[in-house]
Amino acid sequence: MLSRTADNLYWLARYVERAEYLARILDTTLRLTALPLAYVGETNEWETAVATAGCANAFFAAHDEANEETVTEFLAFSQTNPSSIRNCFESARLNARSVRTALTIEMWDTINGAWLELKKWGNGPSSREEFARFLRWVLESSLRFDGSAYRTMLRNDAYWFSRLGVYMERADNTARILDVKYHLLLPPIEQVGGPLDYFQWSSILRSVSALTAYHWVYRENVKPWLVADLLMLKDEMPRSLANCYENLVQNLDRIAQAYGRQGPAQRQARAVRARLENSRIDEIFQTGLHEFIGDFIEDNNRLGTAVAQQYLM
Amino acid sequence: MEPVSLPHRMWREDCYGQRDGSGPGFDMFDEMRGNGGAGAAVRPAYTALSDWLGEIKPDVLDFRRREAELLFRRIGITFAVHGDPEAQERLIPFDVIPRILSAPEWDILQRGLEQRVKAINAYIKDVYHRREILKAGIVPEDLVFQNPVFRPEMNGQKVPHDIYVHVAGIDIVRVDAETFYVLEDNARTPSGVSYMLENREIMLRLFPELFSRYRIAPVENYPDELLQTLKSVAPPTAAADPTVVLLTPGVYNSAYYEHSFLADKLGVELVEGRDLVAKDDVMYMRTTEGLKRVDVIYRRIDDDFLDPLVFRPDSALGVPGLMSAYQAGNVTLANAVGTGIADDKAVYSYMPQIVKFYLGEEPLLKNVPTWRCREAEHLSYVLDKIEELVVKEVHGSGGYGMLIGPKADKATIAAFRAKLKSDPKNFIAQPTLALSTCPTCVDEGIAPRHVDLRPFVLCGSDRVRIVPGGLTRVALKKGSLVVNSSQGGGTKDTWVLDS
Numbered sequence: 001m002l003s004r005t006a007d008n009l010y011w012l013a014r015y016v017e018r019a020e021y022l023a024r025i026l027d028t029t030l031r032l033t034a035l036p037l038a039y040v041g042e043t044n045e046w047e048t049a050v051a052t053a054g055c056a057n058a059f060f061a062a063h064d065e066a067n068e069e070t071v072t073e074f075l076a077f078s079q080t081n082p083s084s085i086r087n088c089f090e091s092a093r094l095n096a097r098s099v100r101t102a103l104t105i106e107m108w109d110t111i112n113g114a115w116l117e118l119k120k121w122g123n124g125p126s127s128r129e130e131f132a133r134f135l136r137w138v139l140e141s142s143l144r145f146d147g148s149a150y151r152t153m154l155r156n157d158a159y160w161f162s163r164l165g166v167y168m169e170r171a172d173n174t175a176r177i178l179d180v181k182y183h184l185l186l187p188p189i190e191q192v193g194g195p196l197d198y199f200q201w202s203s204i205l206r207s208v209s210a211l212t213a214y215h216w217v218y219r220e221n222v223k224p225w226l227v228a229d230l231l232m233l234k235d236e237m238p239r240s241l242a243n244c245y246e247n248l249v250q251n252l253d254r255i256a257q258a259y260g261r262q263g264p265a266q267r268q269a270r271a272v273r274a275r276l277e278n279s280r281i282d283e284i285f286q287t288g289l290h291e292f293i294g295d296f297i298e299d300n301n302r303l304g305t306a307v308a309q310q311y312l313m
Numbered sequence: 314m315e316p317v318s319l320p321h322r323m324w325r326e327d328c329y330g331q332r333d334g335s336g337p338g339f340d341m342f343d344e345m346r347g348n349g350g351a352g353a354a355v356r357p358a359y360t361a362l363s364d365w366l367g368e369i370k371p372d373v374l375d376f377r378r379r380e381a382e383l384l385f386r387r388i389g390i391t392f393a394v395h396g397d398p399e400a401q402e403r404l405i406p407f408d409v410i411p412r413i414l415s416a417p418e419w420d421i422l423q424r425g426l427e428q429r430v431k432a433i434n435a436y437i438k439d440v441y442h443r444r445e446i447l448k449a450g451i452v453p454e455d456l457v458f459q460n461p462v463f464r465p466e467m468n469g470q471k472v473p474h475d476i477y478v479h480v481a482g483i484d485i486v487r488v489d490a491e492t493f494y495v496l497e498d499n500a501r502t503p504s505g506v507s508y509m510l511e512n513r514e515i516m517l518r519l520f521p522e523l524f525s526r527y528r529i530a531p532v533e534n535y536p537d538e539l540l541q542t543l544k545s546v547a548p549p550t551a552a553a554d555p556t557v558v559l560l561t562p563g564v565y566n567s568a569y570y571e572h573s574f575l576a577d578k579l580g581v582e583l584v585e586g587r588d589l590v591a592k593d594d595v596m597y598m599r600t601t602e603g604l605k606r607v608d609v610i611y612r613r614i615d616d617d618f619l620d621p622l623v624f625r626p627d628s629a630l631g632v633p634g635l636m637s638a639y640q641a642g643n644v645t646l647a648n649a650v651g652t653g654i655a656d657d658k659a660v661y662s663y664m665p666q667i668v669k670f671y672l673g674e675e676p677l678l679k680n681v682p683t684w685r686c687r688e689a690e691h692l693s694y695v696l697d698k699i700e701e702l703v704v705k706e707v708h709g710s711g712g713y714g715m716l717i718g719p720k721a722d723k724a725t726i727a728a729f730r731a732k733l734k735s736d737p738k739n740f741i742a743q744p745t746l747a748l749s750t751c752p753t754c755v756d757e758g759i760a761p762r763h764v765d766l767r768p769f770v771l772c773g774s775d776r777v778r779i780v781p782g783g784l785t786r787v788a789l790k791k792g793s794l795v796v797n798s799s800q801g802g803g804t805k806d807t808w809v810l811d812s
Contacts, residue, residue: 003599004588097564101577157601259602311601 005099006161007312012095012111013149013165019088020142021173022075023135025049028207030132032199033068039199046071052180052207055083072131077124085138089118102158106148114141157258160251164307167251171244171300174231177207178293185224185289201227208239228289229281241296245273248303255311265306272299342489343761344412344751356490358415358810361526366410366752366759377519378409378754384515406803407512409519412751412764412785416812419530419781422485422493422768425678427777428668430481430770433500433655435671437477440654441467446670452663461708462653464616466623470640473546474774477649480539480611481770482506485678485783487749494681494746495664496765500656501648502613505784506769507571510535510578512806513782528811530781535769536578538780539611542773546645547608555608558584558598562614562630572613581611591634594641609645610635616650658741659685659707682744686737695742696730702742704729717794719745748794751805753787763788765796766807781809 029049046066050059053075062080063070078084082091093115096103103111117137125131146166153159178185184200201222205211210230217234218226232241248269256262284292342348345359355363385407414422439446440457447454457463482503484496513532517524540557547555561572563585576583588598589607597604612619618628623636638644654660660667662683668676684691684702695702699718706714716729733740750761768783785805786796796802 001601002582002584002588003601004585005582006601094564100573101583161601255601261602313599 001102001157001161003312005102006157007308008095008099009102009158009162010165010168010307010312012092012099013162014169015088015092015095016111016142016145017166017169018083018173019085019092019138021169022053022083022085022088023138023142024207024209025052026072026075027132027135028203029071030068030128031206032203035199041200048180049075052177053083054176055081073124076131076134077121086118089115089141104148104152106152107145110141110145110148114145117141157255160255160258161311163251164248167244167247168300168304168307170239171241171248172297174208174239174241174244175293175297175300177204178228178231179290179297182290182293185228186285197224198222204231210237210239213237225281225285228284232284233276233279233281242273242276245269245276249273252307263306263310265303265310268299268303268306272296272303275299341747341761342487342749344487344749344764346761347490358413358418362411362413362523365523365526374409374754381407381409381515381519384518385511405508406789407515408753408787408789408803408805409516410752410754410759411516411806411808412766412787413527413808413810414782415810419809421677423779423781425493425495425676426483426768426770426779428672428674428677429483429495429498429664430478430772430777432664432668432671433481433498434475434477434772436667437500437649437652437655438475439671441470441651446667449670451666451670452660456659456663457654460654460657460659462616462651462657464651466636466640467649467651471642472649473548473642473645476546476772476774477652478655479542479546479647479649479772481772482767482784483770485766485768486681486746487766488747489749493678495661495678496681497658498656498661498664499767500652502615503767503769504568504571504613505767506535507574508804509769509780509782509784509807511574512784512804516806527808530809530811532780532782535780536575538771538778539575540579540581541775542771542778543609543611543645543647545773545775546647548642548645550643551608552606556606557581557609557611558589558607560584560586560589560610560612560614562618566613568613579611586614586629586631589632589635591632591638594634594638594643596632596635596638596644607644609647611647616653619646619650657707658683658705659687659738662741681746684742686733686740686742691742692733692737695740696733699726699730699733699742701745703745704733704740704742707739707741717745746794751785751787753789753803753805755789755791760791762791763794763796764805782807 026049029045032045044066046068047056049071050056050066055074058081059066059071059074063074074081074084076085078086081087089111093111096108096111100108121134125134149159149162153162181200181204184197184204201224202211204227205214205222208231214222214227214230217230217236220226230237230240234240235242235246237243249266252266252269256266279292345355345363346353347356385404436446440463446452447457478500480503482499482505484499485493486496487493509532543557544555547557557579558581559572559576559579561569561576561583563569566572573583582588582598584598584607589610590597590599590604592604596607596610598607614630617625618630620631620633620636621628622633624631635644636650639646639650662680662685665676665680668674684695686692686695695704699716700721702716702718704716704718716725718726721729748763748765751764752759753762755762764785764787766783766785768779771778771780785807787803787805788794788796789803
């Protein structure tokens with residue numbers, strides 16, 4: 001397969017996944033900012049949203065203040081922010097067009113349809129209801145794309161590269177949320193389990209659609225170390241770091257098997273997975289949650305570079 | 314879209330010309346009715362179609378027309394640019410009434426096309442090697458050497474099996490039952506074959522009952538024939554099963570969808586310049602498994618953009634080092650570099666002599682009589698009779714830069730006269746042809762519209778292959794002779810009947 005084709009498939013999947021993630025961040029932030037300050041604290045949630053999306057520098061270069069108007073515009077509809085939802089769909093479609101023949105009709109229809117639909121939203125919604133509808137639509141488009149890939153693609157390298165894109169992006173996103181919000185998960189200085197922390201913790205879970213999952217896994221009320229455990233180490237949680245790496249290893253192994261050759265990407269993915277497997281959440285808290293997440297983000301970037309060098313260039 | 318009118322109203326007098334010869338279109342040959350006009354007997358190949366048109370209810374036909382358009386958007390266009398601002402102009406209208414050629418008619422065309430393409434290949438080889446035709450004074454030297462598409466890099470260059478033009482699109486028009494003219498040769502990167510294939514697919518889906526009344530030669534094997542042709546011209550150093558790729562300028566090219574369609578059907582990689590790399594005069598593509606050698610490049614990109622080291626240095630579409638690998642004989646380009654010297658409108662007028670010179674045969678397909686304005690006598694004739702003639706720019710294409718004398722106003726004619734006088738070499742003139750018409754669905758009902766035909770000729774080392782049929786283009790505007798899609802032309806499925 002052409003390296004460019006693999007590259008296009010990988011990035012197509014990443015951009016769709018990123019659009020969904022941004023929609024989740026915006027949705028969570030809207031919920032948090034609707035609560036009285038006493039429940040969520042004095043933090044500016046819109047500023048947190050920008051940080052979680054990983055584009056704080058670009059945002060503050062363009063805006064003085066982070067508020068609902070500026071942040072929703074920047075993260076959802078901006079033409080200038082390369083990682084806005086709009087530009088994610090633009091880039092996804094451009095990648096899809098270049099590899100049209102490597103996609104199934106269903107995948108193409110989803111991407112092309114989403115891109116056409118996006119035009120109708122113009123420069124933004126006129127009301128909160130409309131914006132909520134928009135965010136739901138983004139989630140649905142991403143689900144449809146993921147589902148059509150899963151159900152219609154041949155299980156060959158094209159599929160595996162596309163999956164790599166999904167899990168690389170997902171791991172990065174989950175790690176970013178933890179990176180921005182880690183301080184909320186640290187042992188409390190003031191009161192334990194107060195309303196302030198509860199809503200922050202549940203919002204973290206919600207942003208990775210794990211609130212219900214949490215209760216099924218732990219059958220406990222929301223506790224910070226368990227939130228961290230679920231998002232980092234729990235295999236069965238689809239957006240956890242452990243699950244992402246399980247999938248990355250699997251898909252990289254399939255590629256290696258088909259091509260008859262292992263490489264740095266396979267070794268790097270396995271090393272990260274081993275580290276997640278051998279970690280326990282209480283140890284992580286003892287040695288430093290923030291450091292652990294920081295290391296993970298670096299490792300994850302290293303894997304991205306290894307995949308690109310081994311296959312995409 | 315208005316409903317289709319009833320069959321007895323189909324042949325409208327004004328569409329067909331007056332019987333006294335005064336109206337437009339008298340003497341015009343209709344593919345279905347011959348020269349007789351609305352009342353004439355239906356030609357044998359069209360009998361079953363004519364019956365079917367008489368039987369099918371107008372609303373059913375109308376419904377199928379819409380369905381065809383939907384299908385076309387889905388199969389044809391959705392994989393390209395559906396939704397782009399420019400997509401609308403690329404959705405070329407499709408007419409559901411087929412254009413039919415009988416087996417004997419096709420036989421003449423097929424032999425004529427094969428002969429013509431063989432002569433074209435012999436001519437290009439000669440020009441880049443011994444130049445006998447120039448020495449014999451048959452084709453003037455300046456026509457070759459001052460032509461911007463002449464490539465000195467090709468002088469003395471061997472190409473596998475002496476084949477330069479592997480894929481040719483020869484535009485044919487018809488003026489009466491016996492006479493087909495070649496209107497234009499396309500020897501560089503002719504396009505449109507995806508329409509030939511898709512039109513048939515859509516017709517088969519929509520009108521199975523019509524197909525049950527005919528035995529029609531298939532076209533679906535075209536990609537297979539093309540692949541065999543391309544593999545047959547692989548360089549001698551290539552592996553037993555040579556690797557073929559299709560080189561496209563990329564997603565922004567107007568024919569991109571055809572490129573991706575063909576690559577898909579051929580089962581070869583669709584590459585852009587940046588996917589290829591030259592190393593030690595061998596071409597490779599970058600794959601997920603490392604560099605992979607490429608033997609044959611079916612390029613859909615013009616000479617000018619192939620290699621920035623040799624041609625346009627600003628081209629980002631090509632591959633540095635490609636020409637060097639080509640000249641070393643390690644990769645085959647299809648079509649070869651420099652084939653443009655065989656297909657411009659000035660050399661066109663010499664084609665009958667070119668056929669005779671190389672093959673010693675009379676041309677089976679006629680040329681449209683052509684006045685070369687570069688010759689003083691011809692120029693004065695053209696200036697004299699300009700109101701009756703079609704004047705074309707030698708390097709023009711797509712129906713632009715063209716004067717249709719009988720339809721032009723005085724100011725336009727005066728402007729063209731001035732252009733002709735100042736730069737006569739740049740023009741040729743031809744009589745206004747009465748192009749044949751074919752019944753076509755238009756808003757008023759079913760009416761005759763002018764058509765042409767572009768069959769695709771494949772030239773491999775083993776043999777010449779021509780899939781029976783081609784792309785029929787139709788001028789949808791009443792009375793219009795311009796079939797180019799850029800000027801409101803549509804397409805039709807083309808049927809060649811089994812003998």
